[in-house]
Amino acid sequence: MHNEKFSKPPAGGIILGIETSCDETGVALLRWEPDAPGRGLLAHTLYSQIKLHADYGGVVPELASRDHVRKLLPLIRQALAEAGLGVQDLGGVAYTAGPGLVGALLVGASAGRALAWALGVPAVGVHHMEGHLLAPLLEDDPPEPPFVALLVSGGHSMLVEVGAIGEYVILGDTLDDAAGEAFDKTAKMMGLPYPGGPMLAQLAEQGRSGVFHFVRPMTNRPGLDFSFSGLKTQVLLAWQQSDQSEQTRADIALAFEEAIVDTLIIKCRRALQATGAQRLVIAGGVGANRRLRGELAAAGAKDGFRVYFPRLDFCTDNGAMIALAGAIRLASGQYQDASVEVHPRWDLQTLPAA
Numbered sequence: 102m103h104n105e106k107f108s109k110p111p112a113g114g115i116i117l118g119i120e121t122s123c124d125e126t127g128v129a130l131l132r133w134e135p136d137a138p139g140r141g142l143l144a145h146t147l148y149s150q151i152k153l154h155a156d157y158g159g160v161v162p163e164l165a166s167r168d169h170v171r172k173l174l175p176l177i178r179q180a181l182a183e184a185g186l187g188v189q190d191l192g193g194v195a196y197t198a199g200p201g202l203v204g205a206l207l208v209g210a211s212a213g214r215a216l217a218w219a220l221g222v223p224a225v226g227v228h229h230m231e232g233h234l235l236a237p238l239l240e241d242d243p244p245e246p247p248f249v250a251l252l253v254s255g256g257h258s259m260l261v262e263v264g265a266i267g268e269y270v271i272l273g274d275t276l277d278d279a280a281g282e283a284f285d286k287t288a289k290m291m292g293l294p295y296p297g298g299p300m301l302a303q304l305a306e307q308g309r310s311g312v313f314h315f316v317r318p319m320t321n322r323p324g325l326d327f328s329f330s331g332l333k334t335q336v337l338l339a340w341q342q343s344d345q346s347e348q349t350r351a352d353i354a355l356a357f358e359e360a361i362v363d364t365l366i367i368k369c370r371r372a373l374q375a376t377g378a379q380r381l382v383i384a385g386g387v388g389a390n391r392r393l394r395g396e397l398a399a400a401g402a403k404d405g406f407r408v409y410f411p412r413l414d415f416c417t418d419n420g421a422m423i424a425l426a427g428a429i430r431l432a433s434g435q436y437q438d439a440s441v442e443v444h445p446r447w448d449l450q451t452l453p454a455a
């Protein structure tokens with residue numbers, strides 16, 4: 102991180118956000134408004150590669166990189182056109198620098214860096230999970246630290262204590278599958294196409310409660326870590342031994358969803374108790390799950406904590422959260438030099454304060 106060459110983008114400066122860590126190309130333009138970050142969102146565009154990877158049952162990294170190459174510049178042009186702006190209006194660039202697929206990350210990082218270099222503006226590499234974690238700040242009445250964040254995506258299930266922006270302590274992590282991964286793998290086992298998470302959740306709406314019951318993994322002992330692979334195996338056995346009818350698939354989907362949601366809520370309550378925090382932020386793709394949102398809001402109303410969710414579009418990967426996290430870091434004078442560097446694995450706890 103350097104602090105000498107560029108001045109900080111002033112309030113009102115426009116930041117381009119680029120997300121290419123996995124299978125969505127996301128671009129956003131954010132006018133930096135420190136007091137109400139969401140109000141400055143000028144445009145956001147997203148291209149999902151789901152169809153491209155569906156035939157393979159999962160993300161094929163090389164195909165993902167090539168598709169980001171094809172889609173990124175048209176999306177940037179589209180976002181600029183939507184906002185009625187030109188590249189010369191940009192005051193800074195933020196791109197996801199990790200964690201994620203190395204090739205996919207390099208596409209966003211190279212394009213972002215090149216653009217910033219050509220325009221003579223600063224560019225900053227954003228931690229993808231910090232992006233998710235800060236996404237609720239794009240909404241009205243945003244949460245103020247300190248808070249606890251539950252980050253549940255395709256690659257991560259984490260409880261994080263947020264003392265301030267950049268001050269992160271991981272309270273619990275997944276020992277095996279992430280929550281979204283467990284959704285996707287379970288869906289795949291029952292014959293649903295990739296990515297099965299949202300589809301499994303939809304199917305669960307037709308399920309009958311109480312027909313199946315699965316474990317709430319690692320809730321009967323202290324600690325805040327997660328493990329979902331045993332639950333996945335339990336579901337597989339139940340499915341294999343069942344009549345495999347449509348109704349059974351929906352019943353199993355519901356019991357699985359209930360098990361995951363219950364487990365996440367038990368751990369959130371524990372994390373809030375352990376830290377004394379009264380605000381809980383939910384982020385990441387699984388944060389789009391309706392049952393999780395509904396039950397957490399109810400738990401908050403009962404226990405007296407407040408729950409903050411990003412809108413559904415900003416739970417899953419998007420450029421707006423990267424523009425926001427980048428704007429905050431650029432505003433505190435942080436940016437990288439001209440070398441293109443990405444971190445396919447990157448510990449959230451090593452970030453500097455913003």
Ligand code: KG4
Pocket residue numbers: 123253254255256257280281282284285296297298299302385386387388389390391416417418
């Ligand atoms: O945050 P995200 O878009 O990408 C990663 O950074 O991983 O999260 C994607 C994950 C996928 O595993 C997807 O199945 C899951 O979020 N997901 C859901 C729902 N919507 C997305 N899982 C359960 N219920 C949903 N409604």
Ligand code: ZN
Pocket residue numbers: 229233254255385386417418
């Ligand atoms: Zn993500």
